[in-house]
Amino acid sequence: MYAIVDIETTGGHASANGITEVAILIHDGKEIIRKYSTLINPLMPIPVYIQALTGIDEEMVSRAPTFNQVANEIYSLLQDKVFVAHNVNFDFSFLRYHLAAAGYVLQTKKVCTVRLSRKIMPGxxxxxxxxxxxxxGIDLIDRHRAMGDASATACLFTMLLERDTEGHIQKALNQRSKEQSLPPHLPKDDIDKLPSVPGIYYFHNSKAKVVYVGKAIDIRKRVNSHFANNKPGRQKQDFLRDIHHITFAECATELMAFILEAVEIKRLWPAHNRALKRFEHAFGLYVFEDQNGYLRLAVDKRRKFSQPVYTFNSIFEGYALIKQLVKEFNLCPKLCFIQRNNDQCLGMHDHSCFGACEQHEIKEDYNSRVLGSIDHLNSVLPSFAIVDKGRTLSEKSCILMEKGIFYGMGFIPEDQHIDNISSLKDQLTIHPSTDYIRNMIQNHALKHPQKLIYFDSQTYEIQPRTNGN
Known part of the structure; x- marks a missing residue:
C-alpha cells in the first residue's frame, strides 16, 4: 500500500516552519482507495509570498485544527505504508519532524516520483x-494546494507503475537501496562512480557551479554520509536542494586531501562551506618604524590586509617568540612591548639593551639588529618534503615546505632519488600557502618525522638525517 502525500508549509525547512495543509491519498497499487485532506493552523504567520503562491491565508487556517489535533489520524494513514511524494525528502522531513513533536515516530519506506520519473520516463x-x-498529459488542478498536487502525483505514480518494465520501483523499495535518501536532482550514477580512496569531492548546483567542497579518507563513504540523515533545519534542506552533480579528485593521503580541500575552498569560495572560509591565525608579529626612527616589533591581532612577519594561533605563542628574539639579538624589551610600564628598562639594567629606548643607541645600529632578527626568523624556518605513498605502486606523493611556507604538492616516480629542492619543484603543482595549511603540515611533520626529507635553507641541498630529525 502506498500513501501519496503533499503538504503546504510556511517555509522551506521543518525545524522553524509549520504545515498549513496536508493531503494523503491511499493507493493500493492500482487505484486510489481513500482520500484525506485538511487545512492546519500552523500557529505562526504565513509569509505574504507563500499566501500568494498557495492561496492559503491566515484567515483560512484560523479555525483549522492544529497539527497536534490531527497527528494521530495522519500517523495512522502513513504508518505501514510506502510514503510517496514528488521530492519525497521535503514532505517526509516535515511530517516526521512534526509527528515526532506530537509524540509519534514515523518509520516508513519512501519513494520519490522525481527520481522515479527520471529513470522510467527519461528525456x-x-x-x-x-x-x-x-x-x-496529466491535468493539474489547484496547483500549490495539497490535494491538487497530491492528485496529480497519484496520477503520475499510477503511470510510473504501469511503465516500470525494469522494476525501478521495487529496486527503490529494496532495504539495501539508499537511492531514496539522495537529493532529488542527483543522479545515482554520480554516486556509483565514486571511489573508496582518499581525496576531495565537489557538489555542483543546477548551473554546474561548485557549492561545496569536502575531504575524505574514503570518498564514497563520506559522500553517502551527507545523505544518511534528513535533518529538518534550513541549512541541511537548502544544501540538499542545491546538489545536482558530484565530481571528485583522488589524493594519495589524507593530508593531501586536507590541503587540497583548503586550497579549493579558498579558490572557489563555495556557498555551503563555512568553517575554512573563516580560518586564519589570530595573531601576528609586526615590524614598524616609530616617530624617532627606531624599528619596533609587536605582537597584535591579525587585521584585514595586514602583512605580519609571522603568525600565531595564540598571543602566548607570539610573546614566547618575541622574547626569544629580544634575548638573542639584544633588542629592547620596551621597544618590543614586552615591558609596558614607565620603570627603567629591564634590558638596560642587565646590559642586554644598549639604550635604544632612551635614544642612547643610534637608530641605524639598533634597526640593523631588528632586521637581523627577522632574517634569522626566516632562515631558521625549515625546508622539508613529506614523502608518502602514491595513488599507485609506481609513484609516491610529495608535499614541499620551503622556509616554513607551503610550496606545493604532487607525485614523483617511486624509484626517484631526491637530491635537492630545485629538481623537486619541477614535478610539483604550486598551491597558495595559508596559515591553516602551514599549521596542518607542520603538525603532521611533528607526528611523522620518518616521512621527512630536510633541505639546507641556504643551499637547498638535501640535509643528512640526524638523530634529532
Whole structure:
C-alpha cells in the first residue's frame, strides 16, 4: 500500500516552519482507495509570498485544527505504508519532524516520483511537478494546494507503475537501496562512480557551479554520509536542494586531501562551506618604524590586509617568540612591548639593551639588529618534503615546505632519488600557502618525522638525517 502525500508549509525547512495543509491519498497499487485532506493552523504567520503562491491565508487556517489535533489520524494513514511524494525528502522531513513533536515516530519506506520519473520516463527537459504533468498529459488542478498536487502525483505514480518494465520501483523499495535518501536532482550514477580512496569531492548546483567542497579518507563513504540523515533545519534542506552533480579528485593521503580541500575552498569560495572560509591565525608579529626612527616589533591581532612577519594561533605563542628574539639579538624589551610600564628598562639594567629606548643607541645600529632578527626568523624556518605513498605502486606523493611556507604538492616516480629542492619543484603543482595549511603540515611533520626529507635553507641541498630529525 502506498500513501501519496503533499503538504503546504510556511517555509522551506521543518525545524522553524509549520504545515498549513496536508493531503494523503491511499493507493493500493492500482487505484486510489481513500482520500484525506485538511487545512492546519500552523500557529505562526504565513509569509505574504507563500499566501500568494498557495492561496492559503491566515484567515483560512484560523479555525483549522492544529497539527497536534490531527497527528494521530495522519500517523495512522502513513504508518505501514510506502510514503510517496514528488521530492519525497521535503514532505517526509516535515511530517516526521512534526509527528515526532506530537509524540509519534514515523518509520516508513519512501519513494520519490522525481527520481522515479527520471529513470522510467527519461528525456524530459524538466521534472518539476507542473512541467512534468504538462509533458505527460496529466491535468493539474489547484496547483500549490495539497490535494491538487497530491492528485496529480497519484496520477503520475499510477503511470510510473504501469511503465516500470525494469522494476525501478521495487529496486527503490529494496532495504539495501539508499537511492531514496539522495537529493532529488542527483543522479545515482554520480554516486556509483565514486571511489573508496582518499581525496576531495565537489557538489555542483543546477548551473554546474561548485557549492561545496569536502575531504575524505574514503570518498564514497563520506559522500553517502551527507545523505544518511534528513535533518529538518534550513541549512541541511537548502544544501540538499542545491546538489545536482558530484565530481571528485583522488589524493594519495589524507593530508593531501586536507590541503587540497583548503586550497579549493579558498579558490572557489563555495556557498555551503563555512568553517575554512573563516580560518586564519589570530595573531601576528609586526615590524614598524616609530616617530624617532627606531624599528619596533609587536605582537597584535591579525587585521584585514595586514602583512605580519609571522603568525600565531595564540598571543602566548607570539610573546614566547618575541622574547626569544629580544634575548638573542639584544633588542629592547620596551621597544618590543614586552615591558609596558614607565620603570627603567629591564634590558638596560642587565646590559642586554644598549639604550635604544632612551635614544642612547643610534637608530641605524639598533634597526640593523631588528632586521637581523627577522632574517634569522626566516632562515631558521625549515625546508622539508613529506614523502608518502602514491595513488599507485609506481609513484609516491610529495608535499614541499620551503622556509616554513607551503610550496606545493604532487607525485614523483617511486624509484626517484631526491637530491635537492630545485629538481623537486619541477614535478610539483604550486598551491597558495595559508596559515591553516602551514599549521596542518607542520603538525603532521611533528607526528611523522620518518616521512621527512630536510633541505639546507641556504643551499637547498638535501640535509643528512640526524638523530634529532
Amino acid at each position: 524530459f527537459s524538466s521534472y518539476s511537478l507542473g512541467k512534468l504533468c504538462k509533458q505527460v
